[in-house]
Amino acid sequence: MAQSSQVKSRNLDSLFYPQSVAVVGTNKVPGTVPHDILVNILKSDFQGIVYPVSPKEKSISGLKAYKYVSDIEDPIDLAIIVFPSSVVHMALEQCGRKGVKSVVIISAGFKEVGGEGILRENQIKEIAGRYGISLIGPNCLGVINTDPSSKLNASFARKMPEEGSIGFLSQSGALCTAVLDYARAKHIGFSKFISFGNKADVSEIDLLRYLRDDPKTRVILIYLEEISDGRGIMEAARDIIASTGKPVLAIKSGRTAEGASAAASHTGSLAGSDEVIDAAFRQAGIIRCRDIEVMFNKAIAFAYQPLPQGNRVAIVTNAGGPGVLTTDAAVKEGLRLASFSEATTDVLRKSLPKTANTKNPVDVIGDARADRYHIAVSETLKDPQVDGVFVILTPQSMTDIEAIAREVCSVAGQSSKPLYASFMGEADVAPGVDILQRNRVPHYILPESMPMAFSTAYRFKNRTLAGPAADGIPESPNAAKARAVLDTAIRSGRRVLLEDEAAPVLELYGLPVLKGGTAGSAEQAAELARRMGFPVVMKVLSEDIVHKFDVKGVVLNIATPDAAAEAYRSILAETARFRPDAKIKGVLVRKMIPAGEEVILGIKRDPSFGPVVMFGLGGIFVELFRDVQFRIAPVDMETADAMVRGIQASGILTGARGKTPRDTAAVCACLTALSRLAADCPQIAELDINPVIVMEAGQGCFVADAKIMM
Amino acid sequence: MQRQEIIERVKKVVARVLKIDGEISDGANFIFDLGADSAQSVMLVAAFEEEFDIEMEEDKALQVQTVKDAVDFIAGYVKS
Numbered sequence: 001m002a003q004s005s006q007v008k009s010r011n012l013d014s015l016f017y018p019q020s021v022a023v024v025g026t027n028k029v030p031g032t033v034p035h036d037i038l039v040n041i042l043k044s045d046f047q048g049i050v051y052p053v054s055p056k057e058k059s060i061s062g063l064k065a066y067k068y069v070s071d072i073e074d075p076i077d078l079a080i081i082v083f084p085s086s087v088v089h090m091a092l093e094q095c096g097r098k099g100v101k102s103v104v105i106i107s108a109g110f111k112e113v114g115g116e117g118i119l120r121e122n123q124i125k126e127i128a129g130r131y132g133i134s135l136i137g138p139n140c141l142g143v144i145n146t147d148p149s150s151k152l153n154a155s156f157a158r159k160m161p162e163e164g165s166i167g168f169l170s171q172s173g174a175l176c177t178a179v180l181d182y183a184r185a186k187h188i189g190f191s192k193f194i195s196f197g198n199k200a201d202v203s204e205i206d207l208l209r210y211l212r213d214d215p216k217t218r219v220i221l222i223y224l225e226e227i228s229d230g231r232g233i234m235e236a237a238r239d240i241i242a243s244t245g246k247p248v249l250a251i252k253s254g255r256t257a258e259g260a261s262a263a264a265s266h267t268g269s270l271a272g273s274d275e276v277i278d279a280a281f282r283q284a285g286i287i288r289c290r291d292i293e294v295m296f297n298k299a300i301a302f303a304y305q306p307l308p309q310g311n312r313v314a315i316v317t318n319a320g321g322p323g324v325l326t327t328d329a330a331v332k333e334g335l336r337l338a339s340f341s342e343a344t345t346d347v348l349r350k351s352l353p354k355t356a357n358t359k360n361p362v363d364v365i366g367d368a369r370a371d372r373y374h375i376a377v378s379e380t381l382k383d384p385q386v387d388g389v390f391v392i393l394t395p396q397s398m399t400d401i402e403a404i405a406r407e408v409c410s411v412a413g414q415s416s417k418p419l420y421a422s423f424m425g426e427a428d429v430a431p432g433v434d435i436l437q438r439n440r441v442p443h444y445i446l447p448e449s450m451p452m453a454f455s456t457a458y459r460f461k462n463r464t465l466a467g468p469a470a471d472g473i474p475e476s477p478n479a480a481k482a483r484a485v486l487d488t489a490i491r492s493g494r495r496v497l498l499e500d501e502a503a504p505v506l507e508l509y510g511l512p513v514l515k516g517g518t519a520g521s522a523e524q525a526a527e528l529a530r531r532m533g534f535p536v537v538m539k540v541l542s543e544d545i546v547h548k549f550d551v552k553g554v555v556l557n558i559a560t561p562d563a564a565a566e567a568y569r570s571i572l573a574e575t576a577r578f579r580p581d582a583k584i585k586g587v588l589v590r591k592m593i594p595a596g597e598e599v600i601l602g603i604k605r606d607p608s609f610g611p612v613v614m615f616g617l618g619g620i621f622v623e624l625f626r627d628v629q630f631r632i633a634p635v636d637m638e639t640a641d642a643m644v645r646g647i648q649a650s651g652i653l654t655g656a657r658g659k660t661p662r663d664t665a666a667v668c669a670c671l672t673a674l675s676r677l678a679a680d681c682p683q684i685a686e687l688d689i690n691p692v693i694v695m696e697a698g699q700g701c702f703v704a705d706a707k708i709m710m
Numbered sequence: 711m712q713r714q715e716i717i718e719r720v721k722k723v724v725a726r727v728l729k730i731d732g733e734i735s736d737g738a739n740f741i742f743d744l745g746a747d748s749a750q751s752v753m754l755v756a757a758f759e760e761e762f763d764i765e766m767e768e769d770k771a772l773q774v775q776t777v778k779d780a781v782d783f784i785a786g787y788v789k790s
Contacts, residue, residue: 056745067743087741
């Protein structure tokens with residue numbers, strides 16, 4: 001596990017635990033944000049004092065109203081500004097002079113509208129900075145703290161959520177209202193609920209760190225629309241997980257491959273923003289969820305139940321079909337159906353009807369009432385060979401749904417192992433589901449969701465955070481030399497370095513580059529080939545050609561000087577035919593190495609996460625199979641090994657089905673070196689090494705082609 | 711029209727539209743100091759147009775946020 005960097009969190013207590021709150025710009029018009037925010041604070045049973053600030057009103061909702069925040073005699077911890085954007089800076093300036101510690105700006109009309117809005121946002125940033133105000137927003141829903149010592153609903157969400165242990169952060173305000181409504185129906189409680197909007201000052205990273213230190217928060221959920229500081233989020237998440245063991249679950253919307261289509265390299269075309277986010281979140285230990293429902297399905301497992309100590313599950317059901325469905329889902333999720341101990345089997349056999357199935361999944365039969373569920377659930381749960389229990393109920397005419405729900409809650413409450421339930425259906429099971437949810441037993445409409453949530457919790461329990469933090473791997477001693485080469489090329493207007501020029505840069509990082517030479521004529525090609533020693537390979541050098549094989553720009557296995565000369569002529573003729581527009585630099589002649597497995601290594605610079613390394617099965621079909629792994633650079637050997645083993649076709653390298661194992665250690669060394677190059681040299685926008693030829697174990701690997709884009 | 715006369719008439723319009731009883735300062739911001747909402751801001755522009763028999767361009771009119779802004783703006787129209 002990575003060491004915790006333990007960056008101190010910003011003190012945001014005045015935001016979440018204010019003694020006094022001013023609502024600045026409020027009014028008396030129900031159904032408007034300025035009015036409803038004030039009323040929501042009052043309705044939430046806020047434990048501090050509330051001050052309405054309204055230019056015109058003498059009183060609002062029975063409270064004395066103040067014309068300006070500066071008119072309030074008492075100190076103010078938190079101000080919620082709800083004025084239109086055009087005058088927010090005036091209100092903020094007054095808050096600053098008044099000594100207000102934290103401000104939430106609900107108003108929209110800032111960065112998100114562009115133009116003048118950007119200027120307004122810069123202006124409020126400057127004011128907040130000048131007065132040392134912690135500022136949330138603008139353009140947000142507000143903040144909620146359910147802690148009984150504060151009870152603050154400073155938002156325009158209709159109702160205060162139940163108290164709970166989930167901390168929720170969201171970039172979208174409107175989504176928050178839907179999430180709160182969804183959660184309320186399921187009795188899902190929150191510790192803190194924050195919509196951070198445009199994050200002009202307090203960022204999602206500040207809030208993640210605050211929740212790290214918040215004793216009321218056990219699980220952290222975050223909804224992100226754009227990531228401006230990807231590495232910051234990674235570091236914060238790593239730190240939270242390593243230092244507190246709190247899981248971080250995230251939704252990142254916009255799962256599209258924008259920006260990946262027009263890339264000039266294989267790596268560029270394969271590393272869309274979504275793939276990079278997947279890799280970054282995995283590296284940081286963040287659990288990425290595809291939608292709100294999946295996020296909460298997983299979150300309640302973390303929030304309500306202990307983490308599974310193993311992957312052996314028992315299923316207790318009153319119907320065969322759902323038991324089989326759940327078994328299938330469990331196996332697919334990498335769980336095992338527990339084999340019960342003899343003691344458990346004995347009790348079940350004696351206590352359940354003869355027609356019941358006492359093996360896993362335990363079928364208590366359709367007419368089962370609470371007593372049968374009690375025996376099956378409690379006995380399987382206490383079996384030392386069981387790590388968790390899934391309880392399934394179908395609403396048959398004999399089924400006493402509520403009594404069974406109460407029994408399940410009672411058994412779950414006495415166990416240190418996780419128990420999840422699925423009362424299938426909707427209308428008839430609703431009272432039972434309500435009992436489960438109120439008693440914090442994770443409930444799932446579909447039984448297949450139980451293994452999904454369980455396996456997530458199990459993997460989290462066994463987590464190993466990949467690799468050290470970005471600054472954990474030192475710069476290469478040759479970094480300055482590499483940067484000088486790249487800078488020189490950039491200064492002379494170059495944007496692409498082909499194999500002949502990329503190889504020396506790679507060599508500085510110890511990558512196994514093969515010697516070659518560039519031929520400008522057939523005669524030169526023959527001479528170079530003779531010097532290299534046969535057989536040789538020859539290939540076209542052109543910045544305009546990414547797929548050399550497609551234009552017949554590569555000739556392999558050239559055995560004689562005449563064949564080399566002929567290959568030169570053929571390559572020029574074919575590339576001219578396929579790509580008459582391409583500018584040809586020459587033809588590279590290089591010693592041909594024996595056949596091996598071909599892999600691709602690459603670098604791409606992501607706007608949010610910086611340098612990213614890629615590994616995959618190489619050759620001409622790399623974009624077709626897309627069997628590649630990404631990680632944020634730099635990576636260590638352990639992470640590199642996980643990348644190599646992470647591709648679908650890893651068996652080809654590790655010796656599946658009688659194949660000779662390949663030198664994956666050499667590949668991992670290349671990956672770590674390349675990732676260091678990526679981190680050391682910001683000049684590199686994209687880099688492809690395709691292919692790297694991997695020999696048998698112990699025989700190394702060789703860079704067979706490379707290209708750097710700056 | 712004298713500037714002082716414009717000031718007086720602007721303040722009268724503002725007091726009527728925003729229902730202000732007390733003193734209105736020259737620098738008063740319609741929203742921040744006088745509590746105008748978005749509908750009242752639009753009504754103010756219409757009332758200025760009627761009072762001074764002018765037509766204010768929408769974009770420019772929206773930038774008029776204070777009594778002084780309104781006086782400067784209207785003075786320009788009345789002159790021309």
